[in-house]
Amino acid sequence: MSAAVTPDLVDYDEVVAAFDPMLGLEVHVELNTNTKMFCGCPTEFGAEPNTQVCPTCLGLPGSLPVVNEQAVRSAILIGLALNCEIVPRCRFARKNYFYPDMPKNFQTSQYDEPIAVNGWLDVELDDGSVVRVEIERAHMEEDTGKSMHVGGATGRIHGAEYSLLDYNRAGVPLIEIVTKLIPGTRERAPEVARAYVSTLRDLLRALNVSDVRMDQGSMRCDVNLSLSPRDSGVLGTRSETKNVNSLRSVERAVRFEMTRQAGVLLAGGKVVQETRHFDESGGTTRPGRRKESSEDYRYFPEPDLVPVQPSRDWVDEIRATLPEMPAQRRKRVQAEWSLSDEELRDLVNAGALDLVAATVAAGAPSGEARSWWVSYLSQQANNTGVALDELPITPEQLARVIALVTGGELSNNLARQVVDGVLAGEGSPDEVVAGRGLKVVSDDSALIAAVDEALAAQPDIAEKIRGGKVAAAGAVVGAVMKATRGQADAKRVRELVLERCT
Incomplete structure (x- = not known):
């Protein structure tokens, strides 16, 4: 069967009856350092194109890199949080390939000597069951620039009239976290993939090493998937769906690839080892390029950088700064707020746990804070198409609204009007109350x-x-x-x- 032929998709139940999915995930995380990985250029998102560049990140002759210490510290912190071994010596390598948004024609990465190896992360699924995902490695590298294809219907290079290149992102510090194969997922493979990326995102947010904004590309997932005949243990040929940028899309990409590859195999064809691109609108994947092996990249040690050798004392110092991990925090909060398992899951799934905690810290009772964030404010976020934590109201402002209700100065209905005013940019809760004349008439x-x-x-x-x-x-x-x-x-x-x- 030609790789260009689109096979018939197979019913999902038929896929899991005939095949075992072999799932591996690679997550790229942009670190929130002030400067790039090997130079002093700023990393602020959204700057004018090509205004945050220098000879080093543009790969100009004679420029030399210097390792960002804060990026190394963040890499160690991530490795420790993922229960990895922090190696006593690691080094950078050159990964050689031509791509227009890589101005040096190589990427400075880590190959055979990553900074963190052999870890694990426990992932809780919707029904409360736990899957342990083993981490193969976490390594440091730099991000590429960004291509913008103009004039086509899809925003891709095919059909575009011309392309523009923005090198602001080139050289931004990245950590790539690579799992080992996740066995035994079977029909739950899409759910496991989504839950892993979600759990990892929560962990990285707790570490404060990245803003983990998947919509802005600061956290991206490559989905590696192959199918094996049921219970055979024989590895199939894998595809790699690149740069999937939402939790829902990770789940959909795994599910689609399972049905697509099963269609190829059951029709007597062979799965092609290739990269693929995820189409958000249709929930499908399409071919990219044939997948290279490590030999194709011609890795060799970076001659302009000395090995990184974190001392045990430094690693221990960083270990002492590890915050409370999200799983432990959820258990503590559940006990303190007397939440059922279902109430806790609703809170986590709504992305409201941190917001409620901050509102409680500002003086509000947990029940009222939870009710506001999970119900009324979640509705406003859905109506405006933004994430809950992107609404223009702070936990402190909501705590003030709740205090006004508790003190009898606002009714629940008036409180919603005050919140609406804050969301509309009319000022603080007290300013909205004064401006709209909303205090309860108690005379x-x-x-x-x-x-x-x-x-x-x-x-x-x-x-x-x-x-x-x-x-x-x-x-x-x-x-x-x-x-x-x-x-x-x-x-x-x-x-x-x-x-x-x-």
């Missing part, structure tokens, strides 16, 4: 006047209340709330309605 004289007016406007309802039909008071309360633009204390209004009808 009895004003409330009595509003109640009497509502009763006078609805004499039949007033008569029912006097006749003992207390439930009818709700209509009067509603009228008062409307008249006061929701600023009345509904509980106090109801009390006054019943008092005035006795």
Whole structure:
């Protein structure tokens, strides 16, 4: 079967009945250092193209690299958090290949001597079961520049009229984390892949070594997948789906490749070892280039850099700075906030755990903080198409809103209006309250006047209340709330309605 022929996809249940998926993941993480891996250029995201470059990251003759100490420190911290062995000596190598966004025509990376090896990460799945993913290595390297293909329909080079190159990203420090094959995943392979990348992202965020923004490319996943005949243990030919940039896409890429490769194999064809690109719109992959072997890259030790030899004392010093790991933190928080397993999973899946914790630290009760972030604010994030932590409201601001409700100065309805005002950029909660005139009306004289007016406007309802039909008071309360633009204390209004009808 020609590699150009698109095979029929196989039903997923049929795939897992006939094959075992062999899954491996490579995650590239841009470090949040102030300068690049081998020069002093800044690393700020979003700068004007080609304004953060110098002779070293452009690979100009005569320029020499210098290793970024903070990047090495971050690499060691990541290795320790992944339960890796930090080697006493490692070195950089040149990975030689031509690509337009690599101005030197080689990438300074680590090949046979990475800084961290033989680790593991426990990954919890949605049902609470745990899969241990073994880490083969974590190594340091530099990122490439960025190609922008102009004039085509897809943004890819095929069909484009011309390409532009931005070298701002060239030389940004990267850590590549490579798993060993993850055995026994079977029908749960897509779920395991997603959960691993999610768990790793949480870990890296806790370490504060990267912003792990998959949408901006600071964390990217390469999905390696092959199929073996069920229970044979024979490795199949793998594909590598490059630069997958969301958790959902990682899961979809694994699932699609399983169904695609099964289609090839069951039709009597052979899977081609190649890189592939993930299409976000269709959830499919398409061919890239034939996959090279390590020999094709002609690795050799980087002659301009001496080996890196972290001392045991330095490694121990870095180990002492390890923060509480996300899994341990979740267990602690669950106990402190009296959460069920389901409530904790909802909190984690919503991406709200850190936000709730920060809101609690700012003085809010955990129940109220959790309710706001997981319900109302999650809705606002979905409606505007942004991540929850990208909403323009801080945990401290939300804690202030909750305090105003607790103190009786805002009703729940008014509190939502205040939050809306903060999200709209109208200022702090107190500024929104003042600007919109949203404080609860608690003065009895004003409330009595509003109640009497509502009763006078609805004499039949007033008569029912006097006749003992207390439930009818709700209509009067509603009228008062409307008249006061929701600023009345509904509980106090109801009390006054019943008092005035006795």
